[in-house]
Amino acid sequence: MDRRSFLLWSGVGGAAALGTVAGFSHWQEIPSIVHYPGRAEGHFLRNLLRDHRSLPPPSAQFETDVVILGSGIAGLTAAWKMNKEGHQNFVMIDGPQPYGNAAGGHFGDLAYPTGGHYLPLPSPESVHVRELLSDLGIILRNPLSERPYYDERFILHGPEERLLFNGQWQDGFIPTEGVPQQERQEHKRFFAEVERLRALRGSDGKRIFVFPTALSSTDPEWQALDRITLKTWLDQQGYRSPTLHWYLNYCCRDDYGTRYDQVSAWAGLHYYCSRWGQAENAGNGAWLTWPGGLHPLAEAMDNAAGKRRRSGTAISLKSVAGGGVEVVYFELVDGVPRTTRVRARKAICAMPLYVAARVVEGITNFGFDPAIHVPSYAPWMVSNFLMSDFPEELPQVPLCWDNVVYQEPGLGYVVSTHQDIRATPPQKTVFSAYRALSDHTPESARQWLEQASAKELLAAASADLKTAYGWKFSACVERVEITVRGHAMAAPRPGFRSNAGLQALRELDGPILFAHADLSGFSVFEEAAWWGYRAAQLVMK
Numbered sequence: 001m002d003r004r005s006f007l008l009w010s011g012v013g014g015a016a017a018l019g020t021v022a023g024f025s026h027w028q029e030i031p032s033i034v035h036y037p038g039r040a041e042g043h044f045l046r047n048l049l050r051d052h053r054s055l056p057p058p059s060a061q062f063e064t065d066v067v068i069l070g071s072g073i074a075g076l077t078a079a080w081k082m083n084k085e086g087h088q089n090f091v092m093i094d095g096p097q098p099y100g101n102a103a104g105g106h107f108g109d110l111a112y113p114t115g116g117h118y119l120p121l122p123s124p125e126s127v128h129v130r131e132l133l134s135d136l137g138i139i140l141r142n143p144l145s146e147r148p149y150y151d152e153r154f155i156l157h158g159p160e161e162r163l164l165f166n167g168q169w170q171d172g173f174i175p176t177e178g179v180p181q182q183e184r185q186e187h188k189r190f191f192a193e194v195e196r197l198r199a200l201r202g203s204d205g206k207r208i209f210v211f212p213t214a215l216s217s218t219d220p221e222w223q224a225l226d227r228i229t230l231k232t233w234l235d236q237q238g239y240r241s242p243t244l245h246w247y248l249n250y251c252c253r254d255d256y257g258t259r260y261d262q263v264s265a266w267a268g269l270h271y272y273c274s275r276w277g278q279a280e281n282a283g284n285g286a287w288l289t290w291p292g293g294l295h296p297l298a299e300a301m302d303n304a305a306g307k308r309r310r311s312g313t314a315i316s317l318k319s320v321a322g323g324g325v326e327v328v329y330f331e332l333v334d335g336v337p338r339t340t341r342v343r344a345r346k347a348i349c350a351m352p353l354y355v356a357a358r359v360v361e362g363i364t365n366f367g368f369d370p371a372i373h374v375p376s377y378a379p380w381m382v383s384n385f386l387m388s389d390f391p392e393e394l395p396q397v398p399l400c401w402d403n404v405v406y407q408e409p410g411l412g413y414v415v416s417t418h419q420d421i422r423a424t425p426p427q428k429t430v431f432s433a434y435r436a437l438s439d440h441t442p443e444s445a446r447q448w449l450e451q452a453s454a455k456e457l458l459a460a461a462s463a464d465l466k467t468a469y470g471w472k473f474s475a476c477v478e479r480v481e482i483t484v485r486g487h488a489m490a491a492p493r494p495g496f497r498s499n500a501g502l503q504a505l506r507e508l509d510g511p512i513l514f515a516h517a518d519l520s521g522f523s524v525f526e527e528a529a530w531w532g533y534r535a536a537q538l539v540m541k
């Protein structure tokens with residue numbers, strides 16, 4: 001974590017965006033913190049290797065039945081399921097970031113996400129997610145029915161989403177105001193096609209697009225969609241509408257951190273055609289959310305798992321002759337490493353695969369060759385702005401939970417206090433601005449993130465907010481926390497469905513099991529939870 005304070009400029013460009021004639025500028029000092037989860041541990045290990053030094057021998061050792069490496073949604077799901085089934089002899093090693101992409105923070109009593117912020121109502125096939133939500137008291141009745149009954153505090157309430165298009169806010173994310181009739185016809189045609197695909201089954205009788213993807217049809221006719229990008233598919237289907245293209249590009253950037261001309265058409269369509277869960281007490285396709293994003297959900301999972309987490313970062317995992325596994329992990333205490341050895345019957349490796357490729361000894365023996373099978377990772381920034389007041393809004397639609405600007409590469413901002421049920425709006429709030437660096441290649445984006453000053457990071461983080469509010473935005477900002485995730489999520493590029501290395505890890509059933517959203521080739525809650533659930537079942541059988 002780097003602590004920095006810096007000057008934020010706000011001025012002419014922003015004022016012009018608000019339509020004022022006389023733009024002016026002012027300077028303001030804003031306390032800020034930039035977090036780089038995992039960077040300190042990564043640098044430490046890299047320097048160690050470069051200088052041919054080794055870590056001190058383990059100063060502690062313990063045994064357990066199962067060791068879980070990583071406390072993201074996959075690791076937490078495994079831990080929750082084992083605990084629930086009475087299998088309590090396990091330990092979870094956090095890795096560099098407790099809860100991974102489901103982490104969060106808070107400014108005083110105002111919570112905010114530093115990663116994911118919502119979970120769609122799980123579809124009927126996502127039985128594992130429904131079981132979890134029921135166990136946590138989020139589904140109150142009939143978890144396996146067509147329409148479970150949810151705790152209403154967590155169902156996203158209106159107004160849900162708006163788009164800043166042609167200088168004014170409009171409802172929803174797909175541009176409509178002032179858009180020619182011909183374009184709007186194309187929008188309709190696209191959504192009708194989504195409805196058709198949702199119901200469609202492949203030659204094997206399975207639905208084509210399902211969460212978990214492991215249960216989706218493998219009909220080659222539909223798998224062919226994985227050979228082209230979503231943009232190519234749109235072009236092939238004769239969709240020409242620039243606003244539809246913008247919208248679907250926005251969706252791919254928002255869901256996968258990657259532009260639609262680089263995302264597999266199968267993945268692009270899957271997102272639409274599979275997240276359509278229903279509820280007795282909410283509209284179709286509603287979302288669940290919390291002020292801290294997915295963080296409160298991760299915390300609830302951790303509690304339900306018996307809180308068996310320990311801090312530390314694994315540096316090696318191997319099977320041992322005679323059975324079982326051995327893990328060595330380290331912790332940096334005031335910059336000094338302390339190492340611990342763990343012996344266990346089984347390990348659940350719930351860390352990202354680009355890390356597992358270095359940690360798991362002989363990973364190629366499992367059929368996973370890091371040189372060709374590690375997915376490409378999209379970098380992200382999540383920036384939380386503590387607002388001392390709500391800035392003045394442009395006309396038409398009031399502030400919503402999710403607010404998007406018709407431009408690239410920002411992904412808009414979410415309002416953390418949206419779910420607070422209060423008669424009057426709170427005095428303060430947090431705006432969480434999301435930005436995937438999809439306008440660069442992942443490598444050049446990571447280089448930029450590594451070298452960028454706090455001021456440059458802030459300029460990138462606040463671009464959409466400045467377009468929406470002009471100079472009035474920075475006048476309301478009290479503090480900023482920026483979380484930089486260099487390898488945030490796997491990007492489902494064309495061909496990802498036939499990645500043989502991922503397939504091999506998915507099918508493993510030995511002393512080392514893998515569980516991470518990366519196994520699916522893209523990152524969403526339902527997939528991460530699926531691999532954690534499956535790993536727990538395998539270790540308990």
Ligand SMILES: Cc1cc2nc3c(=O)[nH]c(=O)nc-3n(C[C@H](O)[C@H](O)[C@H](O)COP(=O)(O)OP(=O)(O)OC[C@H]3O[C@@H](n4cnc5c(N)ncnc54)[C@H](O)[C@@H]3O)c2cc1C
Nearest residue numbers: 070071072073074095096097100101116117118314517525
């Ligand atoms: C900015 C952002 C927004 C997102 N928004 C959403 C959303 O709104 N809804 C949604 O469904 N999904 C969202 N996602 C996707 C999200 O990644 C998944 O929902 C899910 O949280 C992934 O969980 P995971 O367990 O697979 O992996 P991760 O979250 O990557 O967790 C990996 C874990 O491994 C640990 N680890 C790493 N190295 C080691 C090591 N050497 N030793 C031990 N442990 C290690 C880490 O500390 C971490 O705890 C978002 C992702 C990002 C980046």
